[in-house]
Amino acid sequence: MALERAADRALQRDGFRGRIDKRQAILQAAWTVFSRDGYSHATIEAIAMEARVAKTTIYNHFGDKETLLRHAVAADAERVAARNIAAIERLVPDRTRLRAALEELGYQLLRCHCDEQSWQLRRILVAEVGRLPDLLDIADQRAMSRIVGVLADRFARLTIAGLLTTGDPLLAAEQFSALLNGPADARSRLGTRRISDRELHALARDAVSTFLQAFGPPAREA
Amino acid sequence: MALERAADRALQRDGFRGRIDKRQAILQAAWTVFSRDGYSHATIEAIAMEARVAKTTIYNHFGDKETLLRHAVAADAERVAARNIAAIERLVPDRTRLRAALEELGYQLLRCHCDEQSWQLRRILVAEVGRLPDLLDIADQRAMSRIVGVLADRFARLTIAGLLTTGDPLLAAEQFSALLNGPADARSRLGTRRISDRELHALARDAVSTFLQAFGPPAREA
């Protein structure tokens, strides 16, 4: 809400040093610091320095640390969602190379999932969900739910097109995600270890393989 | 190591400045507080009060907050692992009701997974893995790895018995877990919402269903 107010004056004058918009700078800096240090260890001062802004300015814009976190999380969730959805929407229903297409999609989703930024978002969510439960709402409605939703849509269309056999596209979408992310989480040691591209491809292949045996096209694919 | 020293005097009277088993009391209290408040928000003082002990006593036993966390995590991981493994080992290879048995196993694992204690352990791990990477090692080697390992063993036996078709039992175990936990995580809103028993059963059924289509017995079971 307050997030937009600033956008309007994003182009206004502003004395000295060229600057995009303080509010934006703060949000970026906040995310940088929050995701680097975790919410509790992050300090407003660090964020202020990163944003080249006085501490008080942050308070003027966001009121307090929690609110700042909420805004930062919202912004990041948006970014994360955008990347995931873009990947999903590249999935074309092509009868002849369904498996390849799904594998490519799986790979792309895994890349998003294993990205540092994604991990950091999840880390903060998990860490703070006890104290700040609404954080999850924010992130969920901007990223998680939307992503699975879009994926389910795709699967529904593929089902209609006779390429998949999903009684419940949403369930299929959830399981597709789970088959991708579950093993990846284990292998990346909660995002601590980088997973090579080759490994990612392998993970995608395994997931798709299982997925297709359960939800593959009606007749063939025994 | 030093963890056992205390056990010896576990039976003493309580005396004035009693001693029963302070170490154990501290460990329990630590876990209570850590998992309730998160590592950073937890204070040694709160733990001391919870354990009915002087703050310094904690330092005498564990040195510092981090070390205390490590010990507490280790202890809890042990508990979590025990419960999971017990559930797995109850899985009997019975040809006629394989599906029912797997569903029961899935349900039990889900109950473990969705248990508050489990969630708290995971929360702390995820939250602090950046700053304290060895925490993951501790938990992984005491719980996560062991659990998947035992599960894989089971699947291997079932494969040999001709009840499953798993080329790579470890992969099967990972995917089985993923199919269970992934959807559960989403539905429980990262452990924030309790999932009803009925829901858990449903989740188990869905997971097993997909699982069996991929890894079911060779001939039958279309």
Place this chain on the structure above:
Amino acid sequence: MALERAADRALQRDGFRGRIDKRQAILQAAWTVFSRDGYSHATIEAIAMEARVAKTTIYNHFGDKETLLRHAVAADAERVAARNIAAIERLVPDRTRLRAALEELGYQLLRCHCDEQSWQLRRILVAEVGRLPDLLDIADQRAMSRIVGVLADRFARLTIAGLLTTGDPLLAAEQFSALLNGPADARSRLGTRRISDRELHALARDAVSTFLQAFGPPAREA
């Protein structure tokens, strides 16, 4: 360096959470407390109270206790040096009453040396030089060295004027100081006991007497 920033607003009103010149107030309070209690026994809280300032303000200005000590020592060394040098510069080369003039100088230097403030500075230096060796540099270059240097200059001029016979004016200055301070230190029990003015005069006389026999004017004074 940062020491001056505050000077600029030295004239402001006092306001509610006044500001007059906190930095200066802190420095003074710090010296009061440090020299009263010694570095280790002094607490930041005591200093804060003495300066009527919040503890944090001290940290904002000086970063930590050590740095605060360094600044306080520097400030005090400056004061001590000023007094000593002023005394030395009052020494006029007068042929007829050289002895009287030297005795007066000796007396003045002893007064400086035996002053509480001087003793406190020395106490802290000696006590902490092990842990904080650079303290000595600070004090030395602001007080000790300068003082002996100025004294040596004076003696050099007197030598040129034929009033003294100092092959090495610096040595003469050092020995002059030593003859004054050494006995004074013993008599004052490391600054614990006040020495009466009569005693100080006597000490000066003894020192000058010995000094002149070694460095007195060329011809006479066998």
Place this chain on the structure above:
Amino acid sequence: MALERAADRALQRDGFRGRIDKRQAILQAAWTVFSRDGYSHATIEAIAMEARVAKTTIYNHFGDKETLLRHAVAADAERVAARNIAAIERLVPDRTRLRAALEELGYQLLRCHCDEQSWQLRRILVAEVGRLPDLLDIADQRAMSRIVGVLADRFARLTIAGLLTTGDPLLAAEQFSALLNGPADARSRLGTRRISDRELHALARDAVSTFLQAFGPPAREA
């Protein structure tokens, strides 16, 4: 006082590991730690470890930290005094090489004065004299006063023997010490820097030179 009680049983039985006497071990350890870390930074625990003794044992023997310090200081003062006095007593009244003998004495006294242990004793005295004034009495009556006293005696004898001209041997002794130690203190940066033997000899020569011009034999020695 309590110091002697233990000495009596120094040879008694004592269970286990061969040991000289716990009390003695504690005293040594105390001095080691006190002089290494300074009184405030020294911890009873460190002393206990150094002495291979339980903390409580220290309390059994000495009651509290201050008392322990007093005893340790007393013991060390004794040691320091012994070394100094030994040096002084080696001074023989020899007409033909008085200067050489004095220089040798000066050199020996400087070595004592500049010794680490001496500095540490002085450091602690100076640091704590405010809070624990009786420390000075202890050290003074066991070391400082005795040393100057013995030196004054020597000078008195030399005066009677016609080798020196000291109206007040005590003054002469004090000034002799001052001429030695004053410059040495400056050059050693309060005991921080080691002074080479050559330098020490030079310092002794300078001191003796001035000293003899003031207190040399009656007629000769211009």
Place this chain on the structure above:
DNA sequence: AATGAATGAGCCTTCATTCAT
């Protein structure tokens, strides 16, 4: 709206000291 200075609450940790055996 932006800033520099100041604040108060609190946290981790240390240490001299005391119990109970």
Place this chain on the structure above:
DNA sequence: CATGAATGAAGGCTCATTCAT
């Protein structure tokens, strides 16, 4: 007497937050 465990009282330092300009 010696010991291991436990304690209470601080102390240094950090941080979110607020004034006053």
